[in-house]
Amino acid sequence: MGPEFMAVLLFVCLCQALMAGFPVAFTLGGVSLLFAGVGSLTGTFEPSFFGALPSRLFGTMNNQTLLAVPLFVFMGVMLEKSRIAEDLLDAMSRLFGGLRGGLAISVCLVGALLAASTGIVGATVVTLGLLALPTMLRRGYDPALATGTLAATGTLGQIIPPSIVLVLLGDVLSSAYQQAQLRMGIFSPKTVTVGDLFIGALLPGLLLVGLYLLYLIGMAIFKPKALPALPAEERGQVSVAQLLTSLVPPLLLIMSVLGSILAGIATPTEAAAVGALGAGVLAAFKRQLNLQRVREVAYATTEISAMVFLILIGASIFSLVFRGFGGEDLIHEVFAQLPGGAFTATLLVMLVIFLLGFILDFIEITFVVVPIVGPVLLAMGIDPIWLGVMIALNLQTSFLTPPFGFSLFYLRSVTPSSVPTAAIYRGVLPFIAIQILMLAIAALWPGLITWLPETLGR
Template sequence: MAELMAIALFACICLALMAGYPVAFTLGGVSLLFAGFGVLTGTFDGGYLSALPNRLFGIMNNQTMLAVPLFVFMGVMLEKSRVAEDLLESMSRLFGTLRGGLAISVCVVGALLAASTGIVGATVVTMGLLALPTMLRRGYDPAISTGTLAATGTLGQIIPPSIVLVLLGDVMSSAYQQAQLKMGIFSPKTVSVGDLFVGALLPGLLLVGLYILYIIAVAVLQPKKLPALPQEELGPIEWGKLINALFPPLLLISAVLGSILAGYATPTEAAALGALGAMLLAFYKGKLNLTQLRNVAHGTTEITAMVFLILIGASLFSLVFRGFGGEALIEDVFAQLPGGVLGAFFLVMLVIFLLGFILDFIEITFVVVPIVGPVLLAMGLDPVWLGVMIALNLQTSFLTPPFGFALFYLRGVTPKSVPTSTIYKGVIPFILIQVLLLVIAYLFPGLITWLPEQIYGK
């Protein structure tokens, strides 16, 4: 009976979220209703809820989670500082005379914005507004144009510093501690946000490279779909303007990631450095004023409050789910799957991929990963490798029709002359590229684990 209640709890929460109810209140409210019913029927041990105050205090006292508002502030400030506009204009002049040059420019700028802002929705919308009208006007194939914009806009999911990796790092750290308790092992090895940042660096860069290779292949095989632009139309390359557009964001990215890689700063300290650097960059571009600062602070507060409210609701759900014996049920299911740990891993990745159609990455990170993470890690999977694989998987689900969030963002800024089916068609090659990267990372786990081992000796 208790295990059936655990399954019903998870199913009811998913249905409520699909119906559009607020995530944080759905997680907390449904969990409390089930806990109350469980106490009345004798299927739930109310003692589990006694841990809630400590959980809440731990959330508010978590130094790692301080990185969330700081990275969000950095991203929103850069978004409002015309960084994307300047970068795209300069890159278009540099690559525009090549077949597919505009699409390559979008990939490069998207990667730089991902490493600067890490906010998927803002990147997709900004790039769609700036680049799509130009690409369509210059004769670019609408499917490839929209596919490129949607795919590069989601790079902020995997290229550090990424909000996804910050949240996953905190969750995976707790999951790893629980897995050690299950195994009765207390090794000095830990997993942190910095580990995931370093582990995701090579896969993220490889993904950008694969995107560009695909665009080059299309430009060579089907040149009419990605025409070159005449130099006189673009105007001469202004190297001073190019350097002025590239150098500040590159310096900021190097300062944030470099301080983490070199061990001079924790991700939270690097986030503070990034927030300060974003303000200085806005000041340098003449975009920093009291109104701008107020708008950025307001946007940062909204996003941060949403994240922490969801985290509080997810903590309540986790306690109630365990009180019904849900964690033991998951362990039994995984133990009986054919293929052992590999079968369990593939099942979890499939479930996360499918849930990515209907849930945001925050819900999946706080609801699903705490349930399956300890079980998978107790089965011997590397925590850094598992965390980056989950992040790559979540990024793929952001693009997959019909519910991919990046597609909704792009649809909102795409002209009505471009049908939704064209957007869906355009992202399919990029989805296949991301699946290919998942396969490569699975077959060659060193792609994720090698750099952290070299830097941190883990």
């Protein structure tokens, strides 16, 4: 068995182990170390490759970019527990509830605002499901349409900044860009940053929200019985003061975080610190800040951050072993022989990521697949910002694709037993199609992603 065969076998066995449900971080590291041991005995792997492992792990834990992960998580969890979503949804439903589909439109708008405030998919889906789904079902909404709207709206946190996946992709693609430059025999100070991806994802994220709204408005026109209006006695009246009180705090937080990045005043990590502080201030303003609340938020932040960093350590071991077997060179040779060059290679990668999204989590795909294909695609001349946002859009579908879409699991946990799982699956299909349409639009008009970073001099 040659080293290239071992590289392919390593990837296949890793996917099989992940599908079997073994812990991701230990699977990444354990399977890779097992193959490295076998490769050392058979002469297909050089153990000296592990000499780079300590510096890699130290670099991971000392990475200032990745410090944004626990800060954004803290901000999101704090906002989730400070009843921001409840006040927003109440104000929006009073404002739009008199229209057919008004409640679904309100859910979509609130989900977009929460995505720009928190970036945590699970918290958004569960919160909106608990607040809006009972009312939607009671007022005669089609169960598939109601659950599909909630599940899809919750995934907007994947693409609308600040997004955890964009932070992780920014770090991975930065390393991939440096490797691509070495492969091409050049080096320039330019690199891809998390801030670049945040700015590049802004317009596609807003356009995706617009496509969701167009779909809901179209359904309200052509299938009005599926999205009935709320009766006047149930929705009540919303005052300007109530609307401003609900909208202004999260909008100020969004402006402080994204505005500081867009203006070049702060790095994403610094903006994340501002966001974490701002979330605490909002919680105190709503009288939701106490010692018990801080303890709950700190525990959830530690749990999520530890999971992400442990997976990242396992992924570092995997990428090192995969490269030691010559896997990166193999991928480069395969892509170079494809007809159509960079276009076909990118299309193939996007198809593979989409299919893997049916069975793997976005973190696993980010840390396993992107480090393998990223350097090769970037060496072929693909714009790193465009590639990062395209991958983020693609990974967003992994939250909705059955059977392992995480948004489906989150929503199922708060959905009444009277709504079958098949209805949830059926409801997300139109939104998956919309996300694929968004991918096609961004592929046909790459300036949708690259224009704003270029305009701001990124």
